[in-house]
Amino acid sequence: MLTIEQRITSAVPSLVEEASTAPSMHNTQPWKFVHRSGTRLLSLYGDPDRALPVGDPDNRGLHIGCGAALLNLRVAAAHRGWHTDTQLLPDHRDPWRLADVELEDSGTVDRQLADLHPAVRLRHTSRYPFGDEAVAPEILDELSAAALLEGARLIVPGAWHAGAVMDLVHDAELYESANEAMRAEIVTWTRTGKAGEGPETEGVPLYAFGPRQHGMTSPVRDFDVPRGSRERASAAFEERPQIALLGTGTDLDVDWLRAGQAMERVLLQATLDGLATSVISQPLEWPDLRHLTRDPNSDVGFVHMILRFGYGPSGPATPRRPVTEVLDIV
Known part of the structure; x- marks a missing residue:
């Protein structure tokens, strides 16, 4: 034995x-x-x-x-x-x-x-449009409980706070488009089938980019800028994305590890609940924007990730x- x-x-x-x-x-x-x-x-x-x-x-x-x-x-x-x-x-x-x-x-x-x-x-990041159906409060409560089990907080922002976060996402996109080093780093980790790209076992492949947006209502990152792959379709995304903020009270290495475990626990539970999900980090990558993502009325001192939930395609592996x-x- x-x-x-x-x-x-x-x-x-x-x-x-x-x-x-x-x-x-x-x-x-x-x-x-x-x-x-x-x-x-x-x-x-x-x-x-x-x-x-x-x-x-x-x-x-x-x-x-x-x-x-x-x-x-x-x-x-x-x-x-x-x-x-x-x-x-x-x-x-x-x-x-x-x-x-x-x-x-x-x-x-x-x-x-x-x-x-x-x-x-089954959990895959979805860069596709979600429907307008609201996620039920009891499901959001379940996801918040999942984050607590890993020592983090999941906060569903009110309308004004959600709008402010979306504005910060768009601000971050402007920062990114003006920063050649940031764009070059992202290009390094995208895979479009062109010669000289990195291994196919890593990075974000073309088939996972999702469609281009009509307008800029969703916080989904477009990995295809500035190359513009011709075969990508365009689609209208939800006007009011349903988002949640994952954070902790302090901002140490151990908090980041707890936040990562909480994030995945929330994403797995959301998948079992029939939700499609994506993760949003754009404004968190810029120090002068990151601190603005938190709700000043919340006890979550540091936001580590923004999560988008909804009903729609789950996204490819x-x-x-x-x-x-x-x-x-x-």
Whole structure:
């Protein structure tokens, strides 16, 4: 009979494969997993080679993406009947070691996490128009509760605040269009099939750009500027996007990791609830805009991500790097 350590080692590749379905800024997939064979430990590292020095100079977005992968890992483990004991930032000498996960065959399984498992491979970022049907308050309450379970807050803004956030998104788009370094960095992570682009297993592919907008009512980022792919259709997006702000009271590395886990937990729950989703970071990439996204009447001091919900196409699956590139077994 195999020991639990042997069973864990044999299961680690499939756990990491499911963890890697998480969203990340420009689909950089900035994570690396290390498993020490013969132990129950799986460590998550940030990959500095996949950092975005222009759009994410503090690596906040990198931490959020890695936090999302960590939540998926916990879900995948719970689905297999294992309990996970997670320690964030376990080694102060190594800031890129973001989390240690000890897998335990204790008989105590987090059923709420396990129940999210069907959504792990179904959740995709949608850059398509959503319908005008409002998301029911009870669903929004459920999503807010999901964020709280990971130590973050999900705030649904009122009409004036939502309008202000949308204005900030459009301000950020103007900033971006005027910043050659920012545009060049985004182009580096898009895939249109032209010669000289990066690997097809990473970045945002043309088929996931979504249609062009008639007007600028939606906060969906257009990855096709300024190249203008001719085959893209145009569409009218919802006039009043339904958004929520995900944040925490402080703004430390550990908060970013918690926010990433909360974001993914919310997105998985939304997927199970039949919602299409997308993530919005444009105004959060500019320091002078980021602090304006928060509601001054809220106790959420720092907004880490803006989420868009609605009823519509879920969006296509985007490519992922093979497990052999993101997992080391030592």
